[in-house]
Every structure is written in C-alpha cells, then in structure tokens.
Amino acid sequence: MSVKSHIVTTICAGCLAVLTFAADPDLRLICGPGELQAAQPDGKALWKLRLANDRGGTTAAWDGRVALLNNSLLIDATGQLLGINPQFAPAEASAPGATDAWPEPAWDDPLFEIAPPPPPDIADYHNTPLLDSAGNAWLILTHWDGTHCDLQLRKSAGHSGDWGPVQTIHGGTSYILGTEAVKDCDENITVAFREGGYRLKVLRYTPAGGWEPAQTLYSTSTFFQAIEAGVDQAGNVAVVFDLSPGDWPAAWTVIRNAATGAWSTAERVSTLGYKVLLPTILSNPRTGTMYLVYLVADVGPVGVYAHKFDPATCTWGPAEFLPGSESAWYGVAGNASRFPGVVDDDGNVTLFWGTPYTAYASRNVNGVWQPAVRLAPYTVTDVENFGGTAVNAAGDVFGVFSRFDGLSRFCSFRYDAGAGWQPPELLYAFANPYQTRVRAAFYQGRRAVGVMLGEQRGLWQEVSFLFDGTSWQPGLIDIPDTYLSFFVDLVPQWGEVLQVCEVETIDWVVQGIRATWLRAPNPGDLNCDGPVNVFDIDPFVMALTDPAGYAEAYPECYHLNADCNYDRVVNVFDIDAFVELLTGG
Structure with missing residues (x-):
C-alpha cells in the first residue's frame, strides 16, 4: 500500500468492502449516508462499501474504471478506496487563497497594546x-x-x-x-x-x-516582600512568603487543601533562626511534584535547601541540603528575585543557582537531589534576577542568562534528556550598556526561542533568535516596538509562543505593556521532532480528523503544520502535499 493510500484509508477509518465481485463496465452506483453500493444492470449486488463519519456523499460519477464521489473520494470498480484527489473535486471545493509557501517564523506585527503608556505617576506591571x-x-x-x-x-x-x-x-x-x-x-x-x-x-x-x-x-506588622505560589496535580495550592522578624527572613507558608477547599493557618517552614532568602516554589500542575527551595545566607550552613510537598498531608517535608551548593550566594534579593527552575512531566526538577555570578544547576531525579554541576567557566549576571528557564515534554531543559563584559551577551545552557548537559554557548553580543533579563521557551518539540534586550535598527529593544532542535540559528527575528523591554515573559502553547513585555523609557518609566505571538510553522512535522518522516503520519491523520484530540495528544505542536499546501486551512487537500514532503517528491 502506498503512503497516500495508507493515510486516506486511515482517515476513512478502514473502509470495509462487505461484498466484492468482478466488476461490470455498466456498473450502477447507489449513494447513501455513510455507504456506497454497486449493482449490475440486472440489479444483482456486487459490493457495498461502508464509509466512516458519513463520508458517502450524495452523488457519484463513474467513468468505467473509477467512481468519484462528490466529496472527492475515489473508488475503483471492485470497491477499493484509491484515495482523495482534489483535482477532480467540484470547483467550489477547491482550496481558496493558497500561496507558494509559508512565511518565515515571525512575531505578530503590530504588537497588541495591553496597557497604554500611562501619564505621570501611573504604572502597570504584569x-x-x-x-x-x-x-x-x-x-x-x-x-x-x-x-x-x-x-x-x-x-x-x-x-x-x-x-x-x-x-x-x-x-x-x-x-x-x-x-x-x-x-x-x-x-x-x-x-x-x-x-x-x-x-x-x-x-x-x-x-x-x-x-x-x-x-x-x-x-x-512584620515586613515581608517575596511571595511565591505553586499548584500540584490534585489542585492543592501552596503560597510562601518571607516573613522577616528582626531582619531575619524565614520561609512561611499557607496551603489550600483541594479536597476540603480550606486554607491552613500560616506557619514557618524553614529552620528556626536560619536567615532565608529567595524562596522559590517549583511546581508542575501536570504532576504531583512541588518543591520549595531557598538560600540560607546565615546562621545555618550556607547553601540551597529544598522541601518537598506531600499532597497526602498538604504539608512541606523536612529541609534537604542540595549537595554541592555550599558556594551559593546572591546579588540582589528583591521581591521578584528567584532561582529559576522547572519541573518536567516526569516530576524531575532542574534548579539553576549562582555564586551569584557563576551558574550552577542541581537536578532532582526520582526524588533524589544530584550533586551540583558548574555550567561554565565564565561568569554571568545575577542568576536570581536575570536568568530564565524552559522545559519540554521530552524533559529537555534550557537555562538562559545574560553576561555583561562591555557587551551584553546571551548565555545558553541545555540539558538533553537523553545525553545530559551539553557544552555551554555564549552568543548574540550587543553593544547596549545594560544587564538584561533573558527568557527562553520550547514551542515545537526541541525547537525553542530565546529573547533578550539587544539592538535592532539602532534602537535598544527586544531581540529574539531560534533554536532549531540542534543549535541556535544566527539570524535575529525582529520584534518591533519593544524599546527598552526589560521585563519579558514567554509562554508556549500548541506550537506558538506568547510574549508579554513592559516597554520602558531610559529613566525606567513604564511606557505600556504589549503582547505578541510567535508563528513558526514547520509543514509536515506533526509530532514536532524536527524532520518530516513516517512518525508524522499518525499525528497528521489525527490533525485532519480530530483537531481537539491532536491538541491534547501533542500540546507542544503546531496544528497548522498539517497545512502542507499552504492554504491556511487543514483539510483533505493537504494529503498530496504531505506525501510529497514525506517522500521528498
């Protein structure tokens, strides 16, 4: 069976020829909902074809060799499904607006203005x-x-x-x-x-x-500034804050039990007397894993500590010292300062921390914290204030940071779920005089996007660059109207990435909040692993027949990758183009 026949047969849910006899040139066709019947001139039944999803149509044309249904299904004289051929379909069913090719990956332009530039003494934060x-x-x-x-x-x-x-x-x-x-x-x-x-x-x-x-x-009446929140698979919500009696901050918590809907009373989590900074909750609502991590800066042994959340009791477990974190320190511990980290879909944790200018990573695998890994021989800007991280469904992790050595640089550290830590990359240098927050997001399998404050058209504004699954690409993807965007967030879904940024002036006045989406199709790659191959056939069929099921089964993938004929619609007219991509035709 050809690739195309396999795809079409699968789409039609395995059309079943109930009766098959030798065909007659004077075949008479009878169409009905969900079926096609063939009979000889004397009325003797030859075969009956049942079609899933009411694909039978209402009319059929017969040229002595094949039957063409009005929905463009082709059936041979013996009742076998040949395929879907849009070139024989009625003119009104042809795909409108087709173009030669999809555009290159790009952010929507213009950006949407979430909050306009405010007048003096007014500000918006996101x-x-x-x-x-x-x-x-x-x-x-x-x-x-x-x-x-x-x-x-x-x-x-x-x-x-x-x-x-x-x-x-x-x-x-x-x-x-x-x-x-x-x-x-x-x-x-x-x-x-x-x-x-x-x-x-x-x-x-x-x-x-x-x-x-x-x-x-x-x-x-006691000072606290940092607040963190996390949620687990059961819907339990933990909130942590850094209550600071006598200028000795400790990690305190309140927890909402999803089963009862009740909040607990506030209680201290960290060890009595320890000076605690940078409380951070790492959670993934698709798993039962949630950790509270923080830096002990005085009294107790200096380093990074973690508490695991117990969903059965809705409490934090005992403190665990992260091996190799004795040198951990910080640059500035403001209300937004956090050690960046992620929890993958298997419940494994990757936490990035610094000294503060040398980047390290600690991983928790199957509930056990592994020895810390130094990521690079060079220094970076405060890990807790400028770093970002991302994780995909396969468990690959990016940690991205900025480095300022007269130039502003983008630093990338990647953990490959199959091969471990990869060599660090220091790239994309810009001459702006700012240390900058950087962010990254996986959006289609191993494909990722990174952003930082760089330079475009002589302006200091947000720049972005793409990772193709193997390496960062040299070209910059333009993001217009993002002048001095220091506070940027990236969130991926369904193969696209939402960016929200706060635009500022040179004197740090917020000039509005803007949003845009990254559209980056890769036609034919329906399992978003990069290449187009036989492993894309089943997800391609699902994208055509069950879009909601495809979105659920492949949440990181872009459904318009099934639009292989570039008409901006996913339908049966994409089958031939998909087969060409698959076979190199």
Missing part, C-alpha cells in the same frame, strides 16, 4: 500569563495610579492576537506588591499578593462561579 485549555491567555496586571492600586485582568481571544477589555478583579487599595498567580488542571486560578501594610491576600477564580472576593490569609 505577571507571567496563564494559558487555559481553550488557548486563552489570562494576564494579571497590577495597576498603580499614585493613590491606590488595582488588580486587573486582561484575557486573550485564544491565539488570535486580539484581547478582551480590561477587567478590575480587586481594587481600591493603597498598595499591592508581590502578585503571583497559578492555574490548576481544572482551570481554577489563585492570585496571591501583599496588600496595604503586611496583609497576605488571595483571590480565587472558578469556571463555575467566576471571581470570588479577596480573602485575607495572614496579617502582621
């Missing part, structure tokens, strides 16, 4: 977007106008590039700091923040009930 199962991005904004703060929400219309109106979800307060948001697998959202003096509050959203009123979880 959290990392949350993407729901329908492809909508939920962006939590902190809006400050000099007299009071509001928490706002702006929600995208899927991946279309459009966004809905700004919605105030909590307002009228004098001060909001440290906003963190998480979403569980049931689409419930929890937003934790510090309000007014030192009150820890949460907002909850449920698909059934919408936004609930803010709830105060803890109130104190």
Whole structure:
C-alpha cells in the first residue's frame, strides 16, 4: 500500500468492502449516508462499501474504471478506496487563497497594546500569563495610579492576537506588591499578593462561579516582600512568603487543601533562626511534584535547601541540603528575585543557582537531589534576577542568562534528556550598556526561542533568535516596538509562543505593556521532532480528523503544520502535499 493510500484509508477509518465481485463496465452506483453500493444492470449486488463519519456523499460519477464521489473520494470498480484527489473535486471545493509557501517564523506585527503608556505617576506591571485549555491567555496586571492600586485582568481571544477589555478583579487599595498567580488542571486560578501594610491576600477564580472576593490569609506588622505560589496535580495550592522578624527572613507558608477547599493557618517552614532568602516554589500542575527551595545566607550552613510537598498531608517535608551548593550566594534579593527552575512531566526538577555570578544547576531525579554541576567557566549576571528557564515534554531543559563584559551577551545552557548537559554557548553580543533579563521557551518539540534586550535598527529593544532542535540559528527575528523591554515573559502553547513585555523609557518609566505571538510553522512535522518522516503520519491523520484530540495528544505542536499546501486551512487537500514532503517528491 502506498503512503497516500495508507493515510486516506486511515482517515476513512478502514473502509470495509462487505461484498466484492468482478466488476461490470455498466456498473450502477447507489449513494447513501455513510455507504456506497454497486449493482449490475440486472440489479444483482456486487459490493457495498461502508464509509466512516458519513463520508458517502450524495452523488457519484463513474467513468468505467473509477467512481468519484462528490466529496472527492475515489473508488475503483471492485470497491477499493484509491484515495482523495482534489483535482477532480467540484470547483467550489477547491482550496481558496493558497500561496507558494509559508512565511518565515515571525512575531505578530503590530504588537497588541495591553496597557497604554500611562501619564505621570501611573504604572502597570504584569505577571507571567496563564494559558487555559481553550488557548486563552489570562494576564494579571497590577495597576498603580499614585493613590491606590488595582488588580486587573486582561484575557486573550485564544491565539488570535486580539484581547478582551480590561477587567478590575480587586481594587481600591493603597498598595499591592508581590502578585503571583497559578492555574490548576481544572482551570481554577489563585492570585496571591501583599496588600496595604503586611496583609497576605488571595483571590480565587472558578469556571463555575467566576471571581470570588479577596480573602485575607495572614496579617502582621512584620515586613515581608517575596511571595511565591505553586499548584500540584490534585489542585492543592501552596503560597510562601518571607516573613522577616528582626531582619531575619524565614520561609512561611499557607496551603489550600483541594479536597476540603480550606486554607491552613500560616506557619514557618524553614529552620528556626536560619536567615532565608529567595524562596522559590517549583511546581508542575501536570504532576504531583512541588518543591520549595531557598538560600540560607546565615546562621545555618550556607547553601540551597529544598522541601518537598506531600499532597497526602498538604504539608512541606523536612529541609534537604542540595549537595554541592555550599558556594551559593546572591546579588540582589528583591521581591521578584528567584532561582529559576522547572519541573518536567516526569516530576524531575532542574534548579539553576549562582555564586551569584557563576551558574550552577542541581537536578532532582526520582526524588533524589544530584550533586551540583558548574555550567561554565565564565561568569554571568545575577542568576536570581536575570536568568530564565524552559522545559519540554521530552524533559529537555534550557537555562538562559545574560553576561555583561562591555557587551551584553546571551548565555545558553541545555540539558538533553537523553545525553545530559551539553557544552555551554555564549552568543548574540550587543553593544547596549545594560544587564538584561533573558527568557527562553520550547514551542515545537526541541525547537525553542530565546529573547533578550539587544539592538535592532539602532534602537535598544527586544531581540529574539531560534533554536532549531540542534543549535541556535544566527539570524535575529525582529520584534518591533519593544524599546527598552526589560521585563519579558514567554509562554508556549500548541506550537506558538506568547510574549508579554513592559516597554520602558531610559529613566525606567513604564511606557505600556504589549503582547505578541510567535508563528513558526514547520509543514509536515506533526509530532514536532524536527524532520518530516513516517512518525508524522499518525499525528497528521489525527490533525485532519480530530483537531481537539491532536491538541491534547501533542500540546507542544503546531496544528497548522498539517497545512502542507499552504492554504491556511487543514483539510483533505493537504494529503498530496504531505506525501510529497514525506517522500521528498
């Protein structure tokens, strides 16, 4: 069987010839819902073909050799399915708007203005977007106008590039700091923040009930600034904050039990007396794995410690010292400072930390922390303030950082799930005088994108570059209208990447928040492993026949990679073009 016949037969769910006899040139065809019958002139039945998904159509043309149904299925005289041939299909079924080729990978232009440039004494700040199962991005904004703060929400219309109106979800307060948001697998959202003096509050959203009123979880006169939130597979939510009595910060927590819906009382997690900085929660809502990590800077043995979350008791386990982290230190420990890290879909953890200018990584595999690995002989800018990380479904991990040595450079460290740590890469140098936050995201299998503040057209603005699964590519992908974008986040879904950035002026005044999507098709690569080969056949069939099932089975992949004839629609007209890509024809 040819590749095309295999694909078409699979799409038609294995058309079954119930009766097969020698064909007659005067064959008479009878069409019905989900079936095609053939009979001799005397009415004797020759064969009956049952077609899945009501593909029988209502008319058929017979030229003595093959039958052409009005949906362009080709059947031979013995009832065998030959294929789908769009060149014989009715004119109105031909694909409109086809072009010779897909464009090169690019960000949407113009960028969408999430928040406009504010007047003096007004500012907007954003959290990392949350993407729901329908492809909508939920962006939590902190809006400050000099007299009071509001928490706002702006929600995208899927991946279309459009966004809905700004919605105030909590307002009228004098001060909001440290906003963190998480979403569980049931689409419930929890937003934790510090309000007014030192009150820890949460907002909850449920698909059934919408936004609930803010709830105060803890109130104190003692300083705290850093807030972290995480969620596990069961929907348990942990919030951590760095309560600092006597200027000796400790890690404290409140936990929402998903089974009961109740929040625990606040309690200290870190060892009594230890000076704790940079509390960070590493979690993945697709797994039951969640860790709290932090730096002990004084009293206790200096280094990085971790507590594993126990979903059975909804408590943090005992502190574990990460082997080899005795040299860990920090540059600046602000409210947004974090050691970057990820949890893969197998529950393994990769944490990046520094001294602070030498980058290290610690991995937890099957619940055991491995000895730390020094990633490069050269130094980087503060790991806890400027580094980013990403993980894909295969367990590959990127850690990306900036280095400033007179030039601003992009540093890349990659963990290959099959081969371990790869040699570090130091590339993309720019002459701007800034240390810059860098970010990366996998978006189609091992394909990834990185961003940093660089230079385009003589302006200091965001630049991006692509990793093709093997190496970083030399060309820059233009991102217009991102002048001095220091605070950038990347979130991938379905083979595309959402970027949200805060645009600033030279004197650090926020000039608005903008968003854009990276569109980077790779036609024919339906399992997003890079090449087009036989392993793409089954996902190609799924993309044609069950788009929702394809999105669920291949969440990192781009469904428009099935649009192999470049008409911007995925349908049966893509089969021939896919076969050509597959066979090199």
